[in-house]
Amino acid sequence: MQLRRYDRARDFLRLDASSEWARSGEADLKIREGRFDAQVGEEVIGQENLSPLFLKSGPRAERDRLAERVEARFGAIRDPEPKYFTAGILAAVGYGEAALRLLGKAVEGNYLCSSAMDNDPVFDGIRKDPEFAAIRAEAIRKQKAFLERRAGLQ
Helix, strand or coil: CCCCHHHHHHHHHHHCCHHHHCCCHHHHHEEEEEEECHHHHCCCCCCCHHHHHCCCCCCHHHHHHHHHHHHHHHHCCHHHHHHHHHHHHHCCCCCCHHHHHHHHHHHHHCCCCCHHHHHHHHHHHHHHHHHHHHHHHHHHHHHHHHHHHHCCCC
């Protein structure tokens, strides 16, 4: 998915087509393709209905509160992977500062996929931000340290 090989990602989703995982994966693909609709907002796994963010519907203040709730909820989760994906959603719908905070927490939690950050289209809107560069550099630093430790164990 993060390599922008959406056709190949969909091949894997079809292996378990009726599952919540597959519906969520399809929503993630549509987000990366920039195809936002109400169904996408309803099917992102583990999230409340994010349709107002995707469709920019309703009062801005309500959307801001929704984005704040999403950031707080996923910022509190121990697993860094949902933080990464939620940061991507927030970035894609125009909440760059919240996305950067959540992406930073994902890296702090050892989500070290700097190559994914480089290629994932959801981060296109924040990729030139200096904070993004700092988060990416930290991910690379941590990944190198991990690989050095792993090599020392062999």
